[in-house]
Amino acid sequence: MSSARVAIVTGAARGIGRAIALQLANDGLDITLNDLPSAMDQLDEVRAEVETRGRRTLVIVGDVSSEADVERLVDETVDYFGRLDVMVANAGVMVVKPVIDTSVEDWHKAHNVNGLGTFLCYKHAAIKMRQLNNKSGRIIGASSVAGKMGEPFASIYCQTKFGIRGLTQALACEISHTGITVNCYCPGAVDTVMLRELAYGAGGVEPFYAIESTKSRVGYLGVPEDVANVVSFLASPASHFITGQSINVNGGRFMDANVV
Secondary structure, eight states, X not given: OOOSOEEXXXXXXXXXXXXXXXXXXXXXXXXXEXXXXXXXXXXXXXXXHHHHTTOOEEEEEOOTTOHHHHHHHHHHHHHHHSOOOEEEEOOOOOOOBOGGGOOHHHHHHHIIIIIIIHHHHHHHHHHHHHHTTOTTOEEEEEOOGGGTSOOTTBHHHHHHHHHHHHHHHHHHHHHGGGTOEEEEEEEOSBOSHHHHHHHHHXXXXXXXXXXXXXXXXXXSOBOHHHHXXXXXXXXXXXXXXXXXOEEEESTTSOOTTTOO
């Protein structure tokens, strides 16, 4: 069995998930990459990039909203690598509509991936880490700027991301005595395919990005690597005294003194 620490990253095919997987590989971790079967080509590209960093990798496709798939993800990771040290529940979807135009189907789409998917990753990572007597495990989830402050036309996205913060705090309290920490990251506007798709629908990338940049104190958007750097620290042994926290990565868009 390798002595390298092992991380699972969901939603790893592109954007923030891809950046997190590559950064953790840079940090010396072996990586299980997870995304939907439709993203297999992109996962293979990320796998190749991880392996150029000298790390071992495993690709497991599946749906994070399926408990069977998440159990399989965790079990096969441990079967292959012999351990599990970090779970990054990064997979997410965004639905952009006014509340009055949002359907029940839209609600379930967002909650199945963002809410249920994160819950299942947290649950089964915690179960497996405790079975392995891992006293320094790291469970990390993806909240959002929209998980700290409501955003117009993103009601159900906000609902799911606020919920991830509550889930993070509750699980952190429940397992704090084990040495396993639970935290989440809250990105602001980060230049990803998801954000560009949102921008196209809002009238164009340039005007949308210009508006979003003015909301940031630093005057520009983030990039996926900015979030990956925060996850890198949260995943490390150095973060052992931090748990139950929702870490802003938003260019100073707002501060927690003003938003609780």
